[in-house]
Structure formats: structure tokens, C-alpha cells
Amino acid sequence: MPATAALKATCLNAAHRSMRAKMVDFGGWDMPVQYSSLVEEHLAVRRSVGVFDVSHMGEIDITGPEALRLTDYVTTNAAGRLKTGQIHYSGLLYEHGGFVDDVLVHKVAEDHYFLCVNASNQEKDFVHIRAHNRFDAQVQLSSDDYAQIAIQGPNARATLQNLTAADLAAMRYYWFIDGTVSGTPARIARTGYTGEDGYEIYVAPAAAPRLWNEILGAGKEFGIKACGLGARNTLRLEAKMALYGHEIHASITPWEADLGWIVKLDKGDFVGRAALAKQKEQGIQRKLIGFEMADRGIGRDGYEVLVDGAPAGWVTSGSPAPSLNRNIGLCYLPVAEAHVGRAIEVVIRSQPVAAVTVETPFYKRAK
Amino acid sequence: MYPEDYRYTKEHEWVHVEGDTGTIGITDHAQHELGDIVYVDFKYGRETLKPGQHVDQGKTIGSVESVKAVSDIYSPVSGEVVDLNGTLADAPEKLNEDPHGGAWLVKIRLSNPGELANLLSAADYQTYIGAEK
Numbered sequence: 001m002p003a004t005a006a007l008k009a010t011c012l013n014a015a016h017r018s019m020r021a022k023m024v025d026f027g028g029w030d031m032p033v034q035y036s037s038l039v040e041e042h043l044a045v046r047r048s049v050g051v052f053d054v055s056h057m058g059e060i061d062i063t064g065p066e067a068l069r070l071t072d073y074v075t076t077n078a079a080g081r082l083k084t085g086q087i088h089y090s091g092l093l094y095e096h097g098g099f100v101d102d103v104l105v106h107k108v109a110e111d112h113y114f115l116c117v118n119a120s121n122q123e124k125d126f127v128h129i130r131a132h133n134r135f136d137a138q139v140q141l142s143s144d145d146y147a148q149i150a151i152q153g154p155n156a157r158a159t160l161q162n163l164t165a166a167d168l169a170a171m172r173y174y175w176f177i178d179g180t181v182s183g184t185p186a187r188i189a190r191t192g193y194t195g196e197d198g199y200e201i202y203v204a205p206a207a208a209p210r211l212w213n214e215i216l217g218a219g220k221e222f223g224i225k226a227c228g229l230g231a232r233n234t235l236r237l238e239a240k241m242a243l244y245g246h247e248i249h250a251s252i253t254p255w256e257a258d259l260g261w262i263v264k265l266d267k268g269d270f271v272g273r274a275a276l277a278k279q280k281e282q283g284i285q286r287k288l289i290g291f292e293m294a295d296r297g298i299g300r301d302g303y304e305v306l307v308d309g310a311p312a313g314w315v316t317s318g319s320p321a322p323s324l325n326r327n328i329g330l331c332y333l334p335v336a337e338a339h340v341g342r343a344i345e346v347v348i349r350s351q352p353v354a355a356v357t358v359e360t361p362f363y364k365r366a367k
Numbered sequence: 368m369y370p371e372d373y374r375y376t377k378e379h380e381w382v383h384v385e386g387d388t389g390t391i392g393i394t395d396h397a398q399h400e401l402g403d404i405v406y407v408d409f410k411y412g413r414e415t416l417k418p419g420q421h422v423d424q425g426k427t428i429g430s431v432e433s434v435k436a437v438s439d440i441y442s443p444v445s446g447e448v449v450d451l452n453g454t455l456a457d458a459p460e461k462l463n464e465d466p467h468g469g470a471w472l473v474k475i476r477l478s479n480p481g482e483l484a485n486l487l488s489a490a491d492y493q494t495y496i497g498a499e500k
Binding site: 034 | 399400402403405406430432434435437463
């Protein structure tokens, strides 16, 4: 069946359909939510290896003599501390301190920073960065130049190493190289959104369908599974990685989202700094915290949270955790209540169900 | 895939009538759309659904919850509940494996067999889910 005309499709759309993936409208993109079983796909990543089409993600290049100054000015983390070939997680904020987006910043060269941004935010991010560009720098929305494939799990390295001469063992976590995968020029980054070790590779869209099949072939000995956005969501939730539109959005600041570590107030001025400095001084009112259902039920996104029987917050993400056999979630609570071990209730279809706040991440891989 | 002697709803339930009793379940299409099923709950109004309860056609008799989503179950027929599939409480994943057989949900003694005329044939249901996509 053809995708609805209004939906955007990645260069791997035909591959997903030929694999009989269940397709959904994901922020305007026709994307695979699962191929076989979300739980099986999730567990393949935890135990061995899985591959994801994340070509819907956006890419923005910031280049020019003052590329660093612009990158540092529009993001919260200290881009100046990145070495060439290094990556970090960062925030793109409005002046009022709320999130425009969360991004991965790659330092390609002294005069070149490469940002991986959320699919549905890419135009907004591009406009935002350009609007703040009072430097000698160029900003380019490069998403059409890239397909992105994520290979994740304990056997991700062995799978990808079958296809590249690059020395993957020598590449550290959150570093990247520009090399080749199966003869195709590729930016190979040791990053991911699953809580496992793994790689995200950026290639020309035309090369992606062949590469997709070669990765599936290279991982066959490890039982590789193609994984949809459903497993991607449960994997990132277990690892407590934020999802834009859920844990973070325009009305949430990094302090509230428990992402203070990506804010470097001492690095000099940046968009949102004044608001963040003020909020730090005054203190936050609400904070993100993990919870686990104590009674039967799944506290899902948007459900109300009660403390001592009174409305106190809301669930940002909630799901069964396939690796943990528990029902977990993240929620915003008043700061005074946002401590581990607090008994709360999640209102599930008009019914308050007992839960308790817990330490996060819910899942942490053995190093 | 879709048995000819079952009748189907647009809400993706099926009913298989033998004598005066209809066995009810969710369709293969429904389980596929939901994905990995983790809970099956039987409820009528605010009460737990039990044998002896009279239910009306089109009313909610419970819900099926997967990792990704939760979906209500609507009774395809009116009548008295005579049995509930207790095996699903401990093994909800059976709904993904055998939705048209062993993972039936409830059995209802029909009070108005004429209602079956409101339901879809296997062929019409398959046309319907094809068009829905």
C-alpha cells in the first residue's frame, strides 16, 4: 500500500514494507513501529543486536570561521570543549529557558559542527539557529543529504566491523569518524538511543537500501533484528533518555528535566542562559522523576499523577519495560515530592493505581 | 485467516455462534495492530465482568492492553455472559498467538440473535480492514 501522500517517507520505506513492518504516522513520517514483535526487537538489542532506520532524524551543518561561536551560543553544553571527532548531547533553548530541541553536536573540524536533531523539529531548529546567527558562520539544513541507520546492542560492533575497515574497537563512546561502510562513505558515530553500546551511521540516502540489507546480513550470525520505533521508545525509556514532546518541550527547562549536566552556565552567554541562571537562583517548582507501578496497570503518557490523593503532576512517558518485567515511567512532580521512594498514584482510565518513585535509569548496561 | 462462519465488527471483534451461545474474541488484525499484549481486563461499567451479567451489543466489556496501547473491547452481541477465558490473565500473549481460537475472551448466551445481521461477514471484514489502512 502506498504511504498517504501527506506523509514523508525515508529512503528505506520500501524495505520496511517488503519486510511487512507495521507502519505508523510518526510526526508526519511514515515509519515502522514494529516488524515482528516490539518485545522481541527490544530484547534483541539488549541481548545481541538490532538495526533501526532513523533516517527521519534531521541534520544541520554549522560552518565557517565562527562556527564554534554560533554553535556555542545556540546550545547549552560547552561546544568549545569538544575535540575534533567528539560528540556531546546538548540542548537548544528559547530565551525563556524552554527546549527548542535536544541535539547531538559533532565537531567535524574547527570550522564545522554537525548537529543531529529531531525529525519533527528540524525546520524549527534551523530557523531558530539562523535567527541567532550574528556570527561569521553558515547554517545549512542538510537532512536530505543523509540517511541514518542505528546499529545497537552488545554485538553492534562485531556486526558493523564485518562491513568496515575502520577500527571500531579504538573508537570511544560519543566519538565518530568519517570512513566507509561497505564501500560507501559514512559518518560512523558511537552513539545511540537505547542504553546499549552501538553506532549511528550517516550515509547518502541512495546508498541506504543496499547498506540496510548488508547490515542485516552482517548481523545474521548474531540473530540481528530490524527494530521499529516501538522498541526504540521502550529502550530509551528504560535508559531514561528524554524524548522531545514528552520529557522536554518549550515549557520545560533543563533543570526541571534533570538535564542540568548539559548546561554549562560558566561557558559564556548563550540563548536561554539568563533564564536558566535566574531559575537556578530561585529554584525549580517541578522535577522529572522515575516511577514504577506498584499495582497492576500501566501509567502512560499524559496520565495524571496524584500525591496524597491530590493532583500533583503528569506522566511524560510510561510503558511496560520488556527487559525488566515491570511497568515503568517518568513523571513531573513538585520538587518537594520528587524524591525516591515516594508513594504516588497514577490515574489510569479514571482509576488511581499505586506506584512509587524510583532511582533512574531503570536499566544500565554492564560496562 | 478469517473464519467464514464467524461474524465481525468494525471495532475488530469476532463472534462465533454455536447453538444459542456466541464465543467472542478480537481479530488477528486487532492483535497485530496492538502488538505485544500484556493485559486483558474484563469490565462492564465500573464492575468486573462476571458470568450472569447481561451485556448489550456495542457496550464495552473490557480492554486489551499492549506495550504500546490500550483498546476497549465491545460486545458484538447482547446477552448473558456464561464464561470468561481465565487463562488470559496469566498468559495474555496468547492473544497474539491464537486470537481466533484458544485466546477467545467471553462466551455469551444470545438474547437477540437478530443482531447478528448487523455484523460483517469474513469477506466484508477483510475488505473493511483493507480499506481502513
